[in-house]
Amino acid sequence: MLNGCTDRRGPAPARFTECGKWPKSHASGRIGPVRNALAHGSGPVWRPDHIARPGGGHRGPECGAAEGGWCEPDTDSGCTGELMKIGIIGAGNIGGNLTRRLTALGHEVSVANSRGPETLAALAEETGATPVTVAEAARGAEIVVVTIPFKKVPDLPAGLFDEAAEGFAVIDTGNYYPRQRDGRIAGVEDEGLTESRWTEGHLGHPVIKAFNGTYAQDILDRHRPAGAADRVALPVAGDDAAAKKTVRALIEELGFDTVDAGGLDDSWRQQPDTPVYGLREGVDAVTKALTEASPVRPEAFRG
Numbered sequence: 001m002l003n004g005c006t007d008r009r010g011p012a013p014a015r016f017t018e019c020g021k022w023p024k025s026h027a028s029g030r031i032g033p034v035r036n037a038l039a040h041g042s043g044p045v046w047r048p049d050h051i052a053r054p055g056g057g058h059r060g061p062e063c064g065a066a067e068g069g070w071c072e073p074d075t076d077s078g079c080t081g082e083l084m085k086i087g088i089i090g091a092g093n094i095g096g097n098l099t100r101r102l103t104a105l106g107h108e109v110s111v112a113n114s115r116g117p118e119t120l121a122a123l124a125e126e127t128g129a130t131p132v133t134v135a136e137a138a139r140g141a142e143i144v145v146v147t148i149p150f151k152k153v154p155d156l157p158a159g160l161f162d163e164a165a166e167g168f169a170v171i172d173t174g175n176y177y178p179r180q181r182d183g184r185i186a187g188v189e190d191e192g193l194t195e196s197r198w199t200e201g202h203l204g205h206p207v208i209k210a211f212n213g214t215y216a217q218d219i220l221d222r223h224r225p226a227g228a229a230d231r232v233a234l235p236v237a238g239d240d241a242a243a244k245k246t247v248r249a250l251i252e253e254l255g256f257d258t259v260d261a262g263g264l265d266d267s268w269r270q271q272p273d274t275p276v277y278g279l280r281e282g283v284d285a286v287t288k289a290l291t292e293a294s295p296v297r298p299e300a301f302r303g
Contacts, residue, residue: 135159141168194267213277
């Protein structure tokens with residue numbers, strides 16, 4: 001399983017001080033890049049060239065975009081951006097590694113799990129993220145990541161998004177594993193809902209499906225600069241165009257290309273056991289894999 005439940009996660013990477021890697025103190029201080037405001041290219045893939053940070057430093061080709069790190073301040077870069085407040089619900093493999101990368105990139109991250117903020121002390125110390133309760137995770141957030149077991153989605157508290165920022169986006173990383181974990185869910189099996197459409201109905205807010213087929217360790221190890229030959233692409237599905245744009249920009253900042261996988265009713269193309277699920281390839285291969293998917297749910301993933 002890839003959505004942070006059973007995928008094995010190795011140790012967090014060492015944080016170096018050379019260009020492209022942050023020491024722990026920088027992650028804790030939330031000093032780093034900010035959300036990219038410049039989307040370049042055409043079609044389904046964006047290739048941002050620079051991301052700005054407070055103080056004028058920037059990340060770009062002249063700082064070994066191969067490392068994706070900061071150069072010395074460059075007042076002529078013309079780059080602007082903003083730190084984002086991001087809430088992460090679920091601190092398993094995917095949630096934990098997104099917390100690590102997003103704080104290292106300079107974003108303000110609140111992270112919650114089902115066991116309470118006191119159990120997140122080590123992750124908070126490592127990253128500088130703020131441990132909170134699930135009910136508090138979306139407070140003021142511009143992006144909320146829901147990365148919990150599929151069957152647990154209906155258990156999330158009512159009013160979860162009441163205090164989120166205006167125009168916030170929700171990322172759903174979940175997968176339905178009826179035989180391994182979740183049991184049979186009628187909305188998916190009998191009503192024919194895509195997994196993320198079912199999740200959206202319980203959350204009461206549009207969701208963007210992403211990271212559901214991503215190995216957690218890849219978030220730490222396989223991010224690459226724009227234009228790198230081995231840069232991995234991730235499919236992104238959803239109906240809300242503005243939210244999808246925000247999520248794609250964030251994924252690009254994390255070091256991955258994106259492919260627009262259509263609306264949420266098309267998101268079966270990236271569900272478990274489809275050709276794109278777990279695929280570690282670039283834009284062309286991901287685009288091709290999405291077209292090769294079948295809408296028939298595989299027998300191994302039926303309850």
